[in-house]
Amino acid sequence: MTAVAEEAVVVLSRFADAKDAYRSKDLRQSLYDEGEVVMADVLVNLHGDEHRTRRRVENRMFRREVFERYERDLFPAVTDATIAPYVAAGRVDLVHLGHELMLNLAALTAGVDRPQGTAQETERLYAYMMSFIEGATLAHSTKDKTVQRGVIAQALDDWDAEFLAPSIAHRRDLLAREAAGEHVEVPRDVLATLLRHADELTLPPEVIRREVAFYLLAGAHTSATAFVRSIDHILGWIDEHPEDATAAVDDPLFVQRCIHETVRLNPSSPTGRRRALAPVSLRSGIDIPEGATVVIDLQAVNRDVTLFGADAAAFNPRRTLPPGVAPFGLSFAAGMHVCIGQDLAAGVVQRADTDPESHLFGLVTGAVQQMFAAGTRRDPENAPQRDAATARPYWGSYPVLLG
Amino acid sequence: MTFRIEIDRDVCISSGKCVADAPELVRFDDDELAELVPGAVLPSEAALLDLARTCPSGALRLFDGEQEVDAG
Numbered sequence: 001m002t003a004v005a006e007e008a009v010v011v012l013s014r015f016a017d018a019k020d021a022y023r024s025k026d027l028r029q030s031l032y033d034e035g036e037v038v039m040a041d042v043l044v045n046l047h048g049d050e051h052r053t054r055r056r057v058e059n060r061m062f063r064r065e066v067f068e069r070y071e072r073d074l075f076p077a078v079t080d081a082t083i084a085p086y087v088a089a090g091r092v093d094l095v096h097l098g099h100e101l102m103l104n105l106a107a108l109t110a111g112v113d114r115p116q117g118t119a120q121e122t123e124r125l126y127a128y129m130m131s132f133i134e135g136a137t138l139a140h141s142t143k144d145k146t147v148q149r150g151v152i153a154q155a156l157d158d159w160d161a162e163f164l165a166p167s168i169a170h171r172r173d174l175l176a177r178e179a180a181g182e183h184v185e186v187p188r189d190v191l192a193t194l195l196r197h198a199d200e201l202t203l204p205p206e207v208i209r210r211e212v213a214f215y216l217l218a219g220a221h222t223s224a225t226a227f228v229r230s231i232d233h234i235l236g237w238i239d240e241h242p243e244d245a246t247a248a249v250d251d252p253l254f255v256q257r258c259i260h261e262t263v264r265l266n267p268s269s270p271t272g273r274r275r276a277l278a279p280v281s282l283r284s285g286i287d288i289p290e291g292a293t294v295v296i297d298l299q300a301v302n303r304d305v306t307l308f309g310a311d312a313a314a315f316n317p318r319r320t321l322p323p324g325v326a327p328f329g330l331s332f333a334a335g336m337h338v339c340i341g342q343d344l345a346a347g348v349v350q351r352a353d354t355d356p357e358s359h360l361f362g363l364v365t366g367a368v369q370q371m372f373a374a375g376t377r378r379d380p381e382n383a384p385q386r387d388a389a390t391a392r393p394y395w396g397s398y399p400v401l402l403g
Numbered sequence: 404m405t406f407r408i409e410i411d412r413d414v415c416i417s418s419g420k421c422v423a424d425a426p427e428l429v430r431f432d433d434d435e436l437a438e439l440v441p442g443a444v445l446p447s448e449a450a451l452l453d454l455a456r457t458c459p460s461g462a463l464r465l466f467d468g469e470q471e472v473d474a475g
Contacts, residue, residue: 019475023461056417056435063419324456324475336416338459343420 008292012282013300015307015330018272020282021294023335027274030293031139037149038135038156041207042214044337047277051336057201061109061193062340067360069188070109070344075363078104079370087374087402094231094398095387098224103129105363106219109344110212111191113167125163131155132217137269140391160209164191168208171195190215222268223345226364228395230262231371233315235378248372253356255372256347256365257317260327263346264302265315267331270392272296302329375403405445406465406472408455410437415462425454437462 012018021027028047032039039045043054082101086092103126107114114121135152138145171192177184186192191212194203203211237258238245247254273295280288288294303312307325321327326349332339339345347362379399387396410429415436421429422437428446432438445451455463455474465472 016475052416056415059417059419060435064423324452334459336460338418 008289009295010286010288010292011295011297012286013297014284015301015304015325017282017284017286018296018298018301018330019334020284021274021280021288021296022272022330022333022337024274024280024282025336026276026278026280027288027294028277029273029337030275031269031271031273032136033273034139034145035136037138037152038132038210038213038217040210042211043340044214044218054201055336055340057197058190058193058340061188061190062344064343064348064360066188067344070105071347071360071363071366074108075105075366076370078108079367083370083374090403091379091399091401094228094400095224095395096397098227099130099220100126101367102220102223102227102363103216105223106216109189109219109341110215111167111171111187111189112163112212112216113170114163115166125159128155128159128163129216129220132159132213133221136214136217136221137390137392142389142391156209156213159213164209164212167191167212168195219341219345222339222341223364223367225266225268225394226259226263226345227367228398229266230259230364230368231376231400232384232395232398233262233265234258234368234372235376237315237317249369252361252365252369253350253354253359254317255369256350256361257327259346259362259364259368260349261315261317261319263328263331264308265313266393267298267302267329270297270299272298272330272333296330298330302331371402376400405448406451406467408439408445408451409464409466410439411462411464412436412438414460416460418459420457420459421454421463424457425450428454 012021025048029045032045043051043058046054079101082104083097086097100122103122107125112125114125131152132155134141134148138148141148168191171186172195174184174186175192175195178186186196191208194201194208194211234248238248244254248258273293276288276290276292276294279290282288302308305312307322308329309319311319328346332342332346343360343362345362345364347365348360350359377400379401382399384398385396387394389396417431417435417437419431422431425446428440428443429437430440451465452472452474455465465474
């Protein structure tokens with residue numbers, strides 16, 4: 001169904017229309033208009049040549065050969081170390097663990113160093129990250145937004161002084177030594193990539209600051225919410241399909257399908273938003289006037305029964321899909337702003353000839369599988385609770401037992 | 404006879420998905436934009452459709468004669 005409201009808001013709820021809109025050059029990103037305190041001038045908010053130039057540079061860091069190193073060499077050890085104390089304790093809140101774990105992984109990919117390596121240092125970075133998440137999702141906040149903008153701006157200043165400035169100095173030193181012919185290992189992360197291509201991008205310091213903060217929050221937050229939701233869905237699936245209990249532990253292809261199915265049903269943002277820079281006509285005949293806001297209803301798009309079947313609204317990792325339709329629907333968007341971290345988080349989409357030995361499963365798949373290997377099950381004494389601080393459908397707490 | 408394939412350099416965002424999926428057909432040029440490997444043998448229409456669909460920016464364009472193919 002498609003509706004054009006009086007205030008020039010066009011709502012798209014069909015898969016083909018949504019994909020068409022995402023690929024239109026005349027529809028500009030507007031999802032983060034209220035979150036500019038963190039999101040101004042970051043990659044996902046750019047348009048046209050400015051976007052293409054920065055995306056081409058940053059994409060060098062988001063290629064499969066880089067992901068292979070992260071997925072096979074770096075992430076498993078970080079995941080083990082993060083989970084271990086909770087396994088020893090026999091219980092954990094998945095919401096906290098998800099953000100702690102994904103923060104550890106996102107700090108690696110964003111390029112935020114923690115030279116002290118202490119739990120206190122990580123707690124401070126965690127607090128900054130949660131503040132940045134609030135900034136990016138300010139449009140859906142239930143708090144006083146003016147007050148929150150000030151709090152988040154201060155957090156950015158403090159984080160810059162404690163974490164970002166030393167990380168920049170470290171990478172600049174390595175890049176200078178590399179340029180002088182010294183054999184040094186410059187990290188393959190977003191910050192180092194930006195600094196390496198500084199002449200090409202000419203980004204002012206405040207944009208570098210927000211760009212790295214964006215990668216930290218986006219990498220951690222979207223993966224953390226997918227982590228919790230996936231475990232919730234898998235626990236429910238196993239209740240109904242106990243024959244799949246072992247697959248959650250020893251079949252990464254099955255776990256990856258569960259991640260994709262979770263992301264389809266629960267897109268990180270329930271809607272996409274664009275603003276029309278010029279009149280746009282979609283292939284289906286829908287006309288979008290210049291200046292209109294386009295709302296892409298991902299909940300509806302991803303539950304289209306003509307594509308995903310009569311049980312489209314249900315979690316079913318065994319469902320079959322028509323050609324050209326990704327198992328996660330349009331949750332990672334499409335077109336120029338398709339999620340740059342899609343393969344890193346959710347892996348490469350499986351095909352009939354996928355070889356599990358060389359396949360990239362994504363960091364959420366790896367983390368969820370490790371949780372089931374650690375014996376994750378519901379805590380009968382403590383039911384999960386929704387997050388009341390946002391209109392987005394997040395879990396506020398999700399206690400589970402381990403071991 | 405299979406589809407003809409073109410790469411729109413103005414649209415390519417260097418995601419590298421086509422290079423990873425079909426290295427025998429697509430490579431990076433000196434600007435790290437996707438380009439066709441000279442003399443490469445084109446795969447089947449189905450394989451080309453799959454490849455075009457994985458391009459996030461829509462830079463891979465397929466043609467059946469003069470008619471552009473909608474990869475969906």
